[in-house]
Amino acid sequence: MPNKSLPNKIWTARFVARVFGSLLVLAMTLPTLSAASDDCKCRAELPLYPDEIFPPWQKGENNDALNRGVDFTIPQIDSLADFHGDLTDPKLVLFVGGNYFFAMAPLVKTFEELHQEYKGKIYWETIPPGLLVKQIQNGGTITSGNMTWTVKADAYFAGLMKVKELIDDGLLVAPGVPYVTNTLTIMVPKDNPAHITGLADLAKPEVRLAMPNPEFEGVARQIKASLQKAGGENLAKAVYQDKVKDGSAILTRVHHRQTPLFLMQGRVQAGVTWQSEAMFQEQIGHAISHVEIPPDQNVTAVYAGAEVRGAAHPEAAKQWLEFIKSPEALHIFERYGFKPYQAQSDK
Numbered sequence: 001m002p003n004k005s006l007p008n009k010i011w012t013a014r015f016v017a018r019v020f021g022s023l024l025v026l027a028m029t030l031p032t033l034s035a036a037s038d039d040c041k042c043r044a045e046l047p048l049y050p051d052e053i054f055p056p057w058q059k060g061e062n063n064d065a066l067n068r069g070v071d072f073t074i075p076q077i078d079s080l081a082d083f084h085g086d087l088t089d090p091k092l093v094l095f096v097g098g099n100y101f102f103a104m105a106p107l108v109k110t111f112e113e114l115h116q117e118y119k120g121k122i123y124w125e126t127i128p129p130g131l132l133v134k135q136i137q138n139g140g141t142i143t144s145g146n147m148t149w150t151v152k153a154d155a156y157f158a159g160l161m162k163v164k165e166l167i168d169d170g171l172l173v174a175p176g177v178p179y180v181t182n183t184l185t186i187m188v189p190k191d192n193p194a195h196i197t198g199l200a201d202l203a204k205p206e207v208r209l210a211m212p213n214p215e216f217e218g219v220a221r222q223i224k225a226s227l228q229k230a231g232g233e234n235l236a237k238a239v240y241q242d243k244v245k246d247g248s249a250i251l252t253r254v255h256h257r258q259t260p261l262f263l264m265q266g267r268v269q270a271g272v273t274w275q276s277e278a279m280f281q282e283q284i285g286h287a288i289s290h291v292e293i294p295p296d297q298n299v300t301a302v303y304a305g306a307e308v309r310g311a312a313h314p315e316a317a318k319q320w321l322e323f324i325k326s327p328e329a330l331h332i333f334e335r336y337g338f339k340p341y342q343a344q345s346d347k
Contacts, residue, residue, distance in 0.1 A: 053264045055081035055257050057284060061105040064112065066120035080144055081257060085123035087151060092316040094124040095136065095153040095308075098256045099182070099219065099273075101126035102280040106332045111323050118316065123151060128217045128254060129158035136171060136308060154317040157305035157324075159218055164304075172306040179325040180303050180338040184219075184226055185275040186291040187259055194269035196291050199230035202270060203238035205248065210259040210271035211239065213251040222299045223272045230297040260288055274301075276336040283336075302341055 054075035056062065065086040073079055082098060096104060104124060112119045125132065125142075132153070135142045140152035156163070156172055163176040188196050194207045202209060214220035220240075227236040243249035250268060252258040259271040260281045270291075278290035305324060307317040323329055330340050 049265060051075040053261060053286065055079060055261070057081075057102075057286075062101065064108050064120055064122050080147075082126045082254070083144070084125070086120065087123055087149060089121065090123040090151070091118055091121035092123070092313055092320060093151055093154045094122065094157070094320065095132040095155070096124055096126050096157045097129040097132070097159075097218075097303075098126040098254060099277055100303075100333070100336070100338070101256060103276075103332055103336055103338075106335075107324075107329055110328050110332065111320065114323065114328075115319060125151075126256075129156075129162060130216050130218060132156060132158075133166065133171070152310075152312055153308045154311040154313045155305055155320055156308050157303065160302040160304035162218060163306050167306060171309060173309050173311075174306065176304045176306045177321045177325060178302050178304040178341040180330065180333045180341055182274050182276055182301050182303065182338055183298050184222060184272055184293050185278050186270055186293060187263060187273045187278045187281070188270050188289055188291055189263050189266075190287040190289045192289060192291070196270045198291065199227055199272075199293060199297060200235065202227075202272075203231070203235055203243070205243075205246075207248070207270060208268040209239065209243060209249040210252055210255065210262045210268040211244075211249055212255040212259075212272075213253055214240075216253050217255055219255065219274065219301075222301055226272070226293060226297055226299050229299075230293075260286060263288060276338055279337045303338075 056073070056079055060068075060073075062084050064084075067086075082101060084104065104126065108122055108124070112122070125135075127135075133156075136153055136156065139150065141148065141150040156166070160176060160178050163172060166172040167174050167176055186196055186199070186202070188194070194201070194204075196202070196207070201207060212220045212223065214224075224236050224240060227239055231238075239249065244251060250258075250262065252262075252271075255271065255273060256277050259268075259273055260277070262268045263271065264287055275290070278288060281288035282290070305321055307314060307321065311317050325341075330338075334340075
């Protein structure tokens, strides 16, 4: 006699198999879905920075070339931010310490209005002064990325003490020409998340710093002197040795580019720079502010320049050295907090 319950048993078995199979597939899929979800979450949490925070910051103004050809400037990827002008046939080559790169555009524009023969014929670099000296000593040859070129400076600009030293060494030709002064400040993000109030706060373990590297940047000498005034050798050691060793301080090679960028990216919370650099960042609308350093803890740097020995354009160099201390030039410097040089203590 046929078993009438057999079809029901077969149907039930098939149903159970299907449910089990579905559960098995789901179990195998869940880790992948979870990983994908985590991946999406991670990607969503990665900060997306606007191009405006990446150098160069002056939208082509720091370039006096008349024919710029194809514009191939890609922030974060392809950008020679501290090299300016046309190398084809320059009539004046200036090697300028990078801490007033932002003032060079209006300075060059004003100089060219006074000396029309140089319009579109000025080339200048604004990397740290110590690196500029190495470039001069290497015959003007420099490499950035995959590009190598040679350009010989007509005039060099840095701190007065350094200029005097290079004159004594025979690299520059006397006289050294001082023109403006500058002081230090603490650059911070606009909202000052670490609540920095002074130099002593920089030693706190939880504060992340960007500080100029003494090997490449002369400003480190002045910063160390300022730290010693504020907290003795212990403070200078805490900032420049202990925090570097434990990773809470980054040493920069080009602080005038790296420090503001790292602050805007949230990588660091403070960094000592020249006051003029902080003022420029604030003026162009970046989310940057600064904390004043009291006069008794600060230092005053004197900026100077001189003709490079063997310059290809010595007359042009002399004209620029005369211009740099003129009322027109000093007015431009004053926009960024510089003060005219008045035979004070030399740094």
